[in-house]
Amino acid sequence: MDLREHVKQGNRLYLAIILTYIVLNMGVQVIAGAFHVRFTYLQLLLIAQIGYASPAIVYVAKKKQPLRECIRLKKLNLLTVVSLVVFAFSVMPLMTLLNMLSLLISRNHIQATVDGMLNQTNFFACLFAIGILPAILEEFVYRGAIYNQHRKGSVIKAILCSGLFFGLLHMNINQFSYAFAMGIVLALVVEATGSILGAIIVHGTINGFSVTISKLQPYFEAKMQNATGKAIDAAASVSRESILAVLPSYVGLAVIATLFAGFLLLLIMKYNDRLDHLIKRLKSSTEEKSVPFLDVSFVLAVSIAVGLMLAQEFLM
Numbered sequence: 001m002d003l004r005e006h007v008k009q010g011n012r013l014y015l016a017i018i019l020t021y022i023v024l025n026m027g028v029q030v031i032a033g034a035f036h037v038r039f040t041y042l043q044l045l046l047i048a049q050i051g052y053a054s055p056a057i058v059y060v061a062k063k064k065q066p067l068r069e070c071i072r073l074k075k076l077n078l079l080t081v082v083s084l085v086v087f088a089f090s091v092m093p094l095m096t097l098l099n100m101l102s103l104l105i106s107r108n109h110i111q112a113t114v115d116g117m118l119n120q121t122n123f124f125a126c127l128f129a130i131g132i133l134p135a136i137l138e139e140f141v142y143r144g145a146i147y148n149q150h151r152k153g154s155v156i157k158a159i160l161c162s163g164l165f166f167g168l169l170h171m172n173i174n175q176f177s178y179a180f181a182m183g184i185v186l187a188l189v190v191e192a193t194g195s196i197l198g199a200i201i202v203h204g205t206i207n208g209f210s211v212t213i214s215k216l217q218p219y220f221e222a223k224m225q226n227a228t229g230k231a232i233d234a235a236a237s238v239s240r241e242s243i244l245a246v247l248p249s250y251v252g253l254a255v256i257a258t259l260f261a262g263f264l265l266l267l268i269m270k271y272n273d274r275l276d277h278l279i280k281r282l283k284s285s286t287e288e289k290s291v292p293f294l295d296v297s298f299v300l301a302v303s304i305a306v307g308l309m310l311a312q313e314f315l316m
Helices: 003-035 041-063 078-102 109-120 123-150 155-168 173-193 196-228 240-271 275-285 296-314
Strands: none
Touching: 003 041, 003 123, 003 296, 041 109, 041 123, 078 173, 078 196, 078 240, 109 123, 109 173, 109 196, 123 155, 123 173, 123 196, 155 173, 155 275, 155 296, 173 196, 173 240, 173 275, 173 296, 240 275
């Protein structure tokens, strides 16, 4: 199979995921309306995660290749795992900064889902549904099945597509802002470790920490209220004015943390003997401009995703 066909397969798979997203949403609405079914946040999230992953599962099964090769599954040693957890915490300030910037023009779509799930179910079910399951399934799809095909055409283009595809499927401007950056970071983690497990660890750590903070937030608010004698309104504290007030100081924190994260990722690459390999691949990517990533599937998938994202943001 030539390089162009590998890229086409990755694009077709993403288009299949976007179409699955549409069918699933329509199906849920039809069932809810016809049978007066009220889906919980947990049920909706599980349906979405398993549904979006199904095209990639079918694709990998049809490949009839060892899973290790198809999604680059390789064991990681303990030092690498610990380093990746530290790395995950190091990139969180950057993701938070991008989230803050996006909230100046968009709404926080995910917080209501997290709070709703925490109210409807226990913490551990929420941690599994938001922290662990998406880390496994989304990395299997984006940094596994799709990225593994794209990188055969060009590593640089594959890394950028990893961010674009991952960001767009969140279907709102707020999540797109940091999911785009996170998709790029996670693709770099796969290159740094040579394994999809690296991306799963980083992704799971970030998501799990977010769920834990949301669970502990009422406790912290109660403590602050007892200490100050004033009620704390978390929703009011995330106003445009409050974001602009803390933004300058947070930019500095994000820059320092991101520089440390980049240095740590470099050390992880060297420790796993991946740095020289990545440099060679990046050099070869500049010579592979004849392998275009744009095709009918790419244009259709991205156009549909952008349309849905804008509709979700401004019409719903």
